Amino acid sequence: MPAKNAFYAQSGGVTAVINATACGLIETARKHKNRIGKVYAGRDGIIGALTEDLIDTSKESAAAIRALRHTPAGAFGSCRYKLKGLEENRAQYERLIEVFKAHNIGYFFYNGGNDSADTAYKVSQISGTLGYPVVCVGVPKTVDNDLAVTDCCPGFGSVAKFVATSMREAGFDVASMARTSTKVFVLEVMGRHACWITAACGLAAEAAGDAPHILLFPEIVFDQEKFLARVDATVKRYGYCAIGVSEGIHGADGKFLSESGLKDAFGHAQLGGVAPQIANLVKDKLGYKYHWAVADYLQRAARHIASKTDVEQAYAVGKAAVELALKGRNAVMPVIVRKSDKPYRWSVEAADLKDIANKEKKMPRNFITADGFHITEKCRKYLAPLTYGEDYPPYKNGLPSYIKLKNVAVKKKLAASFKI
Amino acid sequence: MPAKNAFYAQSGGVTAVINATACGLIETARKHKNRIGKVYAGRDGIIGALTEDLIDTSKESAAAIRALRHTPAGAFGSCRYKLKGLEENRAQYERLIEVFKAHNIGYFFYNGGNDSADTAYKVSQISGTLGYPVVCVGVPKTVDNDLAVTDCCPGFGSVAKFVATSMREAGFDVASMARTSTKVFVLEVMGRHACWITAACGLAAEAAGDAPHILLFPEIVFDQEKFLARVDATVKRYGYCAIGVSEGIHGADGKFLSESGLKDAFGHAQLGGVAPQIANLVKDKLGYKYHWAVADYLQRAARHIASKTDVEQAYAVGKAAVELALKGRNAVMPVIVRKSDKPYRWSVEAADLKDIANKEKKMPRNFITADGFHITEKCRKYLAPLTYGEDYPPYKNGLPSYIKLKNVAVKKKLAASFKI
Numbered sequence: 083m084p085a086k087n088a089f090y091a092q093s094g095g096v097t098a099v100i101n102a103t104a105c106g107l108i109e110t111a112r113k114h115k116n117r118i119g120k121v122y123a124g125r126d127g128i129i130g131a132l133t134e135d136l137i138d139t140s141k142e143s144a145a146a147i148r149a150l151r152h153t154p155a156g157a158f159g160s161c162r163y164k165l166k167g168l169e170e171n172r173a174q175y176e177r178l179i180e181v182f183k184a185h186n187i188g189y190f191f192y193n194g195g196n197d198s199a200d201t202a203y204k205v206s207q208i209s210g211t212l213g214y215p216v217v218c219v220g221v222p223k224t225v226d227n228d229l230a231v232t233d234c235c236p237g238f239g240s241v242a243k244f245v246a247t248s249m250r251e252a253g254f255d256v257a258s259m260a261r262t263s264t265k266v267f268v269l270e271v272m273g274r275h276a277c278w279i280t281a282a283c284g285l286a287a288e289a290a291g292d293a294p295h296i297l298l299f300p301e302i303v304f305d306q307e308k309f310l311a312r313v314d315a316t317v318k319r320y321g322y323c324a325i326g327v328s329e330g331i332h333g334a335d336g337k338f339l340s341e342s343g344l345k346d347a348f349g350h351a352q353l354g355g356v357a358p359q360i361a362n363l364v365k366d367k368l369g370y371k372y373h374w375a376v377a378d379y380l381q382r383a384a385r386h387i388a389s390k391t392d393v394e395q396a397y398a399v400g401k402a403a404v405e406l407a408l409k410g411r412n413a414v415m416p417v418i419v420r421k422s423d424k425p426y427r428w429s430v431e432a433a434d435l436k437d438i439a440n441k442e443k444k445m446p447r448n449f450i451t452a453d454g455f456h457i458t459e460k461c462r463k464y465l466a467p468l469t470y471g472e473d474y475p476p477y478k479n480g481l482p483s484y485i486k487l488k489n490v491a492v493k494k495k496l497a498a499s500f501k502i
Numbered sequence: 503m504p505a506k507n508a509f510y511a512q513s514g515g516v517t518a519v520i521n522a523t524a525c526g527l528i529e530t531a532r533k534h535k536n537r538i539g540k541v542y543a544g545r546d547g548i549i550g551a552l553t554e555d556l557i558d559t560s561k562e563s564a565a566a567i568r569a570l571r572h573t574p575a576g577a578f579g580s581c582r583y584k585l586k587g588l589e590e591n592r593a594q595y596e597r598l599i600e601v602f603k604a605h606n607i608g609y610f611f612y613n614g615g616n617d618s619a620d621t622a623y624k625v626s627q628i629s630g631t632l633g634y635p636v637v638c639v640g641v642p643k644t645v646d647n648d649l650a651v652t653d654c655c656p657g658f659g660s661v662a663k664f665v666a667t668s669m670r671e672a673g674f675d676v677a678s679m680a681r682t683s684t685k686v687f688v689l690e691v692m693g694r695h696a697c698w699i700t701a702a703c704g705l706a707a708e709a710a711g712d713a714p715h716i717l718l719f720p721e722i723v724f725d726q727e728k729f730l731a732r733v734d735a736t737v738k739r740y741g742y743c744a745i746g747v748s749e750g751i752h753g754a755d756g757k758f759l760s761e762s763g764l765k766d767a768f769g770h771a772q773l774g775g776v777a778p779q780i781a782n783l784v785k786d787k788l789g790y791k792y793h794w795a796v797a798d799y800l801q802r803a804a805r806h807i808a809s810k811t812d813v814e815q816a817y818a819v820g821k822a823a824v825e826l827a828l829k830g831r832n833a834v835m836p837v838i839v840r841k842s843d844k845p846y847r848w849s850v851e852a853a854d855l856k857d858i859a860n861k862e863k864k865m866p867r868n869f870i871t872a873d874g875f876h877i878t879e880k881c882r883k884y885l886a887p888l889t890y891g892e893d894y895p896p897y898k899n900g901l902p903s904y905i906k907l908k909n910v911a912v913k914k915k916l917a918a919s920f921k922i
Contacts (some may be wrong), residue, residue, distance in 0.1 A: 096678050098671075126681045154671050156678035163682055246901055251518075251574050251803035254904060258516050258576035261546045262583055267799065285901060316555055357796075358775055375798035376775075379687065383671035386807055389900065469900030480809065480889030481705060484674060 085117055086188025088407070089131060090139075092122035092160040092223075093201075095192030097237030098244075098385040100223050101157045101440035105150035106400025107221070108139055109495035112147075117408055122492055128192070132174065132500050134181050136492035149485035151397060152475035154385035157408060157487050163502070167199045167451045168208060177500050178205060179212045185496040188219050189407045193400075195224035195235075199415060200439035206413035219403045220415035220435050223396075225382045227278040230441035231433040232417035236399055237382070239468035240393030242282030244384040245271050245326070245377065246469060250286035252375065253293025260322035266313060266364045267324045268374040269294075270357035271381060274330040277301055277445055279381070282465055283326030284457035293324030294456075298360070300330035300446065302454040304339060310367050312455060317370060327360055354426055386482050390471025395428070402430040426467035448500070505537055506608025508827070509551060510559075511544035512580040512643075513614030513621075518659030518664075518805040519816035521577045523613055525570035527641070528559055529564025532567075537828055541662050542605060542912055544734035548612070548621070552594065552920050554601050556912035569905035571817060572895035574805035577907050585621045587629060597920050598625060599632045604915040608829045609637050613820075615644040615655075619835060620859035626833035630788050639823045640835035641857050643816075645802045647698035650861035651853040656819055657802070659812030659888035662702030664804040665691050665746070665797065666889060670706035671715020672795065673744045685785045686733060687744045688794040689714075692802060694750035696719050697865055699801070702885055703746030704787070704877035713744030714876075718780070721865065722748035722874035724759060730787050732875060739789060745855035747780055781867035810891025813814035815848070822850040846887035 088111055092100055104123075111118045112238050122132025123137040139147070150157055165174050166428070182190065190209075192202040199220040206218035222229050227238035249269055256267045273279045277299035284297050295316045298304060316323035332338050339356050357374040365372050395418055402416035414432045421427040449461035457465070475482040508531055512520055531538045543557040544550025550557070557578050559567070572579055575664070587595050602610065610629075619640040626638035642649050647658035669689055676687045684712040693699045697719035704717050715736045718724060738741040752758050758778040777794040785792050815838055822836035834852045841847040869881035877885070895902040 092678075096675055103684070133699075143650075153674070155674035159678050159681060161679065161682040219843050224577040243900055247806050248800045248804070250904065251805060254573070254575035255516055255799045255803040258512075258579050261549065261579065262581040269800075285899075355778055358778075360797055373798055374775075374796065375800050376777075376794065376796045377800070378793050378795035379672040379675045380668045380797070380800075383675040385671060386667050391900075396874070407754065408885060450564075467897055471900070472897060474892070474894070477892060478624065479668060479705075479708075480663055480891070484670065 085119040086314040087113065087119040087186050088121045088189035089124065089182060089187045089192060089278040090121055090191040091127045091131060091193065092158055093127050093192060094160060094162060095225065095382065095497050096156040096160050096239040097223055097382055099236055099393050100155040100193060101150040101153045101155070102393050102396035103158060103221055103223060103236060103400035105147055106397035107191060107404055108147050110401040110404040110481045114404070114408060118189065118404070119186065119469060122187065123158035123350060125489065127161035127163065128165065129161050129163055129502055130182050131178055132502060134453050134494050134496050136185060137489045138492045141490040142487050146485055146487055151393065152385065153484040154383045157485070158489065164197050165204070166366050168204060175205065175208045176212065177213050179209055180496065182216055183214045185492065187216065189219070191219050191221055191403050193221040193223050195226065196229060196438065196440050196442060203413055203435040203439045212274055217407045217410065217412050219407050219411070220438065221399050221403045222415060222417060225272065225279065226276050228276040229359050229442045230438045230443050233420040233428065234468050236396035236416050238278060239389035240384065240394070241279055242285065242465060243389040243469040244381050244387050245283050245286040246393065247387060248377065248459060249283045249294050249324065249326055250389055253286060256293070256322045256324060262372060264373045265317050265322050265370040266361065266372045268327055268357045268361045268372065269325070270327050270329055270374070270376045273328040276442065277328050279443060280326055280328040281449060281457045281461055285462065285469065291320045294326045295320065296325045296455045297457065298325065298327040298331045299450060299454065300328045300332065301325060302450065304331050304333050306363070310364070311487050313364055314368055325360065327356055329356055385475055388473050389469045390473040391468055393473040406432055423463055423467065426470060503533065505539040507526055507539040507606050507890060508541045508609035508611060509544065509607045510541055510611040511547045511551060511613065511771040512576040512578055513547050513612060513618040514580060514582060515516035515645065515802065516576040516580050517643060517645050518660040518808045519576040519801055519813050520613060521570040521573045521575070521655060522813050523641055523643060523820035524577060525567055526817035527824055528567050530821045530824040534824070534828060537610065538824070539606065543562065543578035543606065545909065546702060547583065548585065549581050549583055549922055551598055552922060554914050554916050556605060557834060557909045558912045559788055561910040564903055566907055567793050571813065572805065573904040574803045577905070578745050578909065584617050585624070588624060592641050594624065595628045596632065599629055599634050600916065602636055603634050603911065607636065611639050611823050613641040613643050616649060616858065616862060618647065619855050623833055623855040623859045626855065637817065637827045637830065637832050639827050639831070640858065641819050641823045642835055642837060645692065645699065646696050648696040648832055648863045650858050650863050653840040653848065653886050654838050656812060656816035658698060659809035659815070661699055662705065662885060662897050663809040663889040664801050664807050665699060665703050666705040667717050668797065669703045669744065669746055671737055673706060676713070676742050676744060683791060684793045685737050685742050685790040686781065686792040688777045688781045688792065689746050690749055690794070690796045691746060693720060693748040695720055696862065697748050700746055701865060701869060701877050701881055705882065705885055705889065711740045714746045715740065715743050716745045716875050718747040718751045719870060719874065720748045720752065722870065723798070724753050726783070733784055733862035734751065734788055745780065748778055749776055751776060804835060808893050809889045810893040811888055813893040817851050826852055843883055843887065846890060
């Protein structure tokens with residue numbers, strides 16, 4: 083079989099290690115030039131495929147591709163753009179296949195979350211019926227850690243390391259000044275429905291009295307009275323109170339506390355700003371001096387403190403995606419399988435995309451303490467290994483040195499353009 | 503002369519490296535046991551001296567003291583408590599001297615900013631007239647970088663490294679998704695009056711188009727029209743716009759924007775934080791999708807990404823403080839003197855406290871570009887070396903391993919208590 087080209091796209095919110103996956107994928111593909119010709123990347127994700135705006139990764143040096151391993155965010159651009167259902171918009175899928183055919187693309191690697199797993203699955207199904215079979219492999223990525231089947235999701239471990247470290251550091255800060263200054267500190271982290279990132283803040287607390295003292299999860303209905311009583315008791319006992327809060331917490335009415343009225347491309351409410359609300363509530367009802375922080379993109383882009391485990395897993399799923407494709411495995415995703423907690427051991431295996439597509443892995447209730455305000459030992463045992471190890475980027479002039487690729491466009495071959 | 507004990511106190515907002523100063527000071531004192539008996543630390547800063555709540559640092563192992571070098575925040579507690587003028591409250595000074603006398607303290611090391619330099623100066627003056635001469639040495643510390651005489655202030659270089667790194671990382675994130683997602687990102691950093699930290703964000707931009715595209719300084723009156731025009735032009739040119747903003751920016755009326763009572767789209771009052779205000783302004787007037795982050799304590803506690811230069815300088819001023827005291831130098835402060843920009847070379851020399859007390863070093867206007875929206879090459883040349891080098895803390899179970907001291911109290915000797 084003559085070599086076919088491959089198409090790789092990054093999808094949805096980027097992470098500190100999604101480029102490490104790109105690195106693993108491209109480096110592995112380059113070792114199999116007899117089977118895989120060029121790796122094309124979609125400029126701005128799947129939009130690049132639909133608009134025939136492909137990037138020729140073969141124009142990048144080996145050093146540039148290697149540097150992807152330590153560079154955060156999406157080197158080829160990502161997008162929030164969900165393909166509709168086959169019945170609703172068959173034209174999108176036909177266009178994809180048309181572009182793949184025009185560029186002799188026989189492999190489709192889609193690096194994203196559950197939506198992207200669904201898209202990759204649909205493309206795998208339709209490509210055959212359209213007479214141009216493409217091997218479709220999903221590649222896991224999401225800071226939300228909510229993909230089904232896989233033990234964890236590349237991208238999450240590094241966020242976990244950042245938020246736990248930040249919580250510990252801010253906790254030390256507040257503790258040392260609480261007598262005359264801030265008594266309540268609130269750190270807001272990402273997480274709409276699944277509270278994995280909020281839970282990761284909890285790793286900072288290893289002994290009684292350590293920050294954080296309270297975690298507010300989206301899965302637990304926010305009970306103002308109970309919360310305020312806990313804050314007050316904590317300040318009285320330890321002199322201060324550090325709180326980790328998910329942007330997605332909501333009251334008994336089911337409404338997000340922070341709902342801003344804006345919606346993103348998927349129709350999800352745009353959140354942000356619950357930390358100041360919580361802080362003001364504390365000030366208003368208890369009178370304590372407060373400070374608050376909103377980590378926002380800082381948490382998911384913090385490659386400078388990436389988890390080595392996360393980087394290795396991100397690279398490994400990229401590598402495995404190519405190896406699976408070369409074995410002709412279609413409609414699968416390489417996933418992380420946990421072999422042991424202590425010592426932490428893991429491997430990469432293949433799972434069917436249809437078991438992952440559109441599913442959301444919730445955090446088990448027994449990962450949250452009975453009172454709803456912290457994580458259990460079971461949760462800690464699961465989370466901690468994902469933060470193990472450091473993998474520092476190189477520095478230049480005092481700052482991390484990240485790569486910007488040339489991103490040379492592939493010459494278009496189709497006459498028709500496509501409206502997004 | 504028989505050995506006298508020393509008193510050391512941390513003052514004001516803590517930093518990622520103030521404990522490195524404590525480490526340098528205590529390690530150096532331990533090498534001169536014939537001259538300096540014990541180093542006592544004030545629990546919660548100067549309050550510890552006034553209330554005779556002293557910590558016996560000799561109870562800490564050499565390993566524990568060594569670990570201070572990589573531990574953020576104030577290991578003995580700090581406070582925001584300014585001693586009044588001598589005329590206003592002579593009793594405070596008399597009490598200090600009384601406590602010093604009771605515990606045979608002959609050296610006073612005060613680790614803080616311009617207020618603390620003033621206090622140390624006053625104590626140096628009054629201790630003689632009260633018949634109990636104490637050698638008083640100020641030790642510089644402030645993330646605001648606003649101390650006079652010294653070229654830079656320990657604590658600032660690490661904040662600079664954190665905010666510049668975070669801005670670069672968030673910038674990569676936003677750039678990679680701007681086509682379909684966030685187009686404007688706002689990072690709020692500390693700085694009420696002096697804009698050194700905001701300026702440090704600017705280090706992230708090394709080439710045209712790099713984040714940050716706009717910096718909003720407290721020294722430059724916020725001009726809404728000019729700002730919005732610049733945001734719009736930046737998004738149109740580069741696809742996105744990253745903004746670094748000081749918490750202290752203000753309008754022509756001199757009022758902080760964060761106090762201006764702006765309301766969100768629904769008429770709700772904004773809950774503090776200038777970043778959400780700026781972001782909402784952009785959304786309201788230009789319609790761009792936004793995200794914002796407020797770094798708050800994360801920036802000044804971020805020991806995990808401390809500047810090696812900063813750690814070395816922090817340690818060096820602690821060491822020099824003891825050496826100056828042993829030379830009998832009274833009412834001085836060890837300061838950083840810059841010997842050369844390229845290669846960056848510095849030394850520690852002594853300056854008179856009276857030249858530092860209560861002064862504030864402003865950023866020169868020629869460090870800000872003519873349009874008021876960025877830093878100049880001159881500024882970059884000054885700032886960059888302060889971020890040079892990495893000095894990673896040890897990690898345990900995936901997180902930085904910071905020391906908590908035993909902080910054993912010294913037995914009280916005075917009958918009278920003192921009300922703060």
